[in-house]
Amino acid sequence: xxxxxxxxxxxxxxxxxxxxxxxxxxxxxxxxxxxxxxxxxxxxxxxxxxxxxxxxxxxxxxxxxxxxxxxxxxxxxxxxxxxxxxxxxxxxxxxxxxxxxxxxxxxxxxxxxxxxxxxxxxxxxxxxxxxxxxxxxxxxxxxxxxxxxxxxxxxxxxxxxxxxxxxxxxxxxxxxxxxxxxxxxxxxxxxxxxxxxxxxxxxxxxxxxxxxxxxxxxxxxxxxxxxxxxxxxxxxxxxxxxxxxxxxxxxxxxxxxxxxxxxxxxxxxxxxxxxxxxxxxx
Numbered sequence: 001x002x003x004x005x006x007x008x009x010x011x012x013x014x015x016x017x018x019x020x021x022x023x024x025x026x027x028x029x030x031x032x033x034x035x036x037x038x039x040x041x042x043x044x045x046x047x048x049x050x051x052x053x054x055x056x057x058x059x060x061x062x063x064x065x066x067x068x069x070x071x072x073x074x075x076x077x078x079x080x081x082x083x084x085x086x087x088x089x090x091x092x093x094x095x096x097x098x099x100x101x102x103x104x105x106x107x108x109x110x111x112x113x114x115x116x117x118x119x120x121x122x123x124x125x126x127x128x129x130x131x132x133x134x135x136x137x138x139x140x141x142x143x144x145x146x147x148x149x150x151x152x153x154x155x156x157x158x159x160x161x162x163x164x165x166x167x168x169x170x171x172x173x174x175x176x177x178x179x180x181x182x183x184x185x186x187x188x189x190x191x192x193x194x195x196x197x198x199x200x201x202x203x204x205x206x207x208x209x210x211x212x213x214x215x216x217x218x219x220x221x222x223x224x225x226x227x228x229x230x231x232x233x234x235x236x237x238x239x240x241x242x243x244x245x246x247x248x249x250x251x252x253x254x255x256x257x258x259x260x261x262x263x264x265x266x267x268x269x270x271x272x273x274x275x276x277x278x279x280x281x282x
Contacts, residue, residue, distance in 0.1 A: 056236030
């Protein structure tokens with residue numbers, strides 16, 4: 001029996017050690033402007049010059065989330081004042097995020113709030129949230145209520161009341177050709193008529209604008225912080241959230257995307273889309 005217990009404990013220790021090794025791994029990156037490979041530790045001086053770092057993901061890909069965690073760990077280990085911006089949480093759920101970080105809510109209760117905000121598995125994001133809680137790293141809800149984007153995608157931005165617009169009331173939602181071209185490239189074709197496609201673009205613009213506005217709001221109140229935004233690759237690229245940040249602020253930012261062969265790699269995107277590609281995410 002003692003041998004069995006020892007074997008189980010060793011297996012748990014080994015598994016934990018593997019996770020630690022993976023999470024602290026010095027991530028390989030491809031620098032799109034220099035067109036060469038670097039280690040994340042080599043890029044750290046450039047990261048320190050940024051106030052916002054957007055790290056893209058495919059929501060169900062755990063490798064992407066492990067790579068996101070490595071970015072957060074690298075910055076935190078360097079002694080920077082890090083905060084984590086989340087596409088996955090509505091801004092109105094900020095009190096729950098604060099409770100999580102402070103340890104004032106248990107995981108089971110928080111998980112219910114998580115699923116009220118996001119439809120993808122908690123297990124995919126759990127280690128990021130645990131790291132945030134363990135190291136007291138603030139988490140920021142950047143999204144808008146889903147009924148807002150749903151209404152805009154069906155009836156356009158003009159259908160929102162002033163109250164529904166809230167902090168994004170200054171968004172003109174003028175969808176220019178450049179943005180429509182970007183949406184087609186980032187999210188694929190849209191199977192409806194031109195008017196509905198414009199509404200779809202407006203909904204994405206609301207999403208992008210809200211994440212930019214809430215991030216900049218946080219940085220105004222916390223001027224020494226650096227915010228790592230976790231969001232889908234379509235929102236992370238420079239034509240989306242970064243474009244809205246640039247329209248509102250001169251704060252420096254960086255964009256990191258996961259390598260997705262044939263979709264996001266050194267052959268398919270350039271420094272106009274992102275700054276770095278994460279390589280070898282196993």
